Amino acid sequence: MPPAVHTLANGVRVVCDPIPGLQTVALSVVAGRGARWEDAARSGWSHLLEHMVFKGAGGRSARDIVEVIEAQGGNINAATGYERTSFQVRALKGGLDLGSAVIADLVQRPAMDGGDLAREKQVVGQEIAEAADAPDDLVFELAQAAAFEGQPLGRPILGTPASIGTSTAETLGAWRAALYAPQTLVVSAAGAVDEDDLLRLAERDFGQVRGDSLEPPERAQFAGGMRPVAKTLEQATLVLLLPAVGVRDRDYFALRLLAEILGGGMASRLFQEAREVRGLAYAIDAYSETYADTGVLGVFAGCAAKDAEELAKVAAGEIAGMLTPVAEAELSRAKAQLKGSMFMGRESALARAEQAAGQVLLFGATLDPEAVAAEIDAVTPADLVRLTGRILASRKAAVAVLGPKAALKAAPAFEKALFG
Incomplete structure (x- = not known):
């Protein structure tokens, strides 16, 4: 318990x-x-x-x-x-x-x-x-x-x-x-x-702590926009963000699995397509960042400046590809990775103490790991399609590109490839 x-x-x-x-x-x-x-x-x-x-x-x-x-x-x-x-x-x-x-x-x-x-x-x-x-x-x-x-x-x-x-x-x-x-x-x-x-x-x-109250922060609104910055560097770095869901949302675990399938490891879609098939990047991954009321789906990559635009298009294509139901084997692998990360993390006393505190702050109670694992297992391919539709419905993206001038075209290229 x-x-x-x-x-x-x-x-x-x-x-x-x-x-x-x-x-x-x-x-x-x-x-x-x-x-x-x-x-x-x-x-x-x-x-x-x-x-x-x-x-x-x-x-x-x-x-x-x-x-x-x-x-x-x-x-x-x-x-x-x-x-x-x-x-x-x-x-x-x-x-x-x-x-x-x-x-x-x-x-x-x-x-x-x-x-x-x-x-x-x-x-x-x-x-x-x-x-x-x-x-x-x-x-x-x-x-x-x-x-x-x-x-x-x-x-x-x-x-x-x-x-x-x-x-x-x-x-x-x-x-x-x-x-x-x-x-x-x-x-x-x-x-x-x-x-x-x-x-x-x-x-x-x-037991004697006293303190003042603070007004809770306003609900965050994903604005989106481009931040291309030219800088003399050997390599271009890209971060591509899309609006997602918060930690209390019913699609929270679907978001974690979506990020895992897109770029969570060497078997992920982005790693295989961008690095193994096309050789566009040495480092590329996808991740989710969640807050109480909102979140983002992100892609990070480093590449040669000349490849940045093409890499952004590949990332957009892989994200849009999540509108098609994933195979059960691919989803099963992502679930195993997510559960493995969770249970391995629980082997650290500090991670458990921090996790319990975070859960109490968000939910007022700690969560049973087996119940969390069951929620992960309950996510279906249709859930991922629905969540991808939610993410893309805003038609907003936040794109930062840092590096040689030739790389800066990646910012508008990602938005155009994803939204037309």
Whole structure:
């Protein structure tokens, strides 16, 4: 049975997932808010805040925070996304007490020193510059900006030097209280963990969390558009996005399978046609990115500039080809891959803790893996045809092309090949 979800008096939820035989424990404290809750003026603040809490919290210095965890054989990390912020500790059996206390300090009692903030703005500014210099990062940002222009999902999680530059220790502290409010927090542990111990620690460390409310973000609207950018590079990189469905949609698993069939591995349609048959690309794959209310179907590829236009047409043809029912053997292979990925991921304690927290934030409960597998198995060829029709009905695409000028024709070529 899936692990039970407990709710503290202040709204913090707690999930315990013991895994027999493990000598380690994973703790994830996840806030169900992230960059999607930012307006343009505060773009990047959630990510900057995640950096800042590690500069000192609960009387520990930045060095103390990592040393005290590492001294017990563990490690600590954090990540900011569009819809959540996660703090993670991996530790040896018995390390849950310290891990919980340290994360509680990060979430509730960061020092927020003005001098540290000034230095960290410089560090994040370097991170922004590094992303701009990396073609594989920049092309995804360009595509995301085209897909959701003028919306939080269309802005980079890192923000801009200008937007993070306006923050102060006081304003960032107020943002922390809203972002990490108790009703958004899930304390999730997996591995060598006892449920009674976890509930005791959660009450001790998170039972007094207070915070402000934030208005939920508006429903995202896929805008679409072209972002061809000429740059002196050896190779062209392409990201092709189409509007898809969110994680709560009935077609969520159909979307995952659609992406798997198109470009999920070496047996996929795009890999076989674009690389093996035509030799147009060394790297090409398809993927789905889903949020609470929307999602995208994407294709990423790297190729010679002279082949970019043809590659875009091939990708369009393979996507349109999904309007024809797939063979049962091809669908069965995709289902096996998706289920294999899910069950293999559950062999990691940290992945299980993170997954459980995400499910609680989205659905209010954890999901039974066997029930999820059954939903995957229930998808039919007709479901994939219907979903493909939904995706193409908008006649919108977001296309980013980065590389030599000759490659830029790929952007309009993809749209024309797909929609006429």
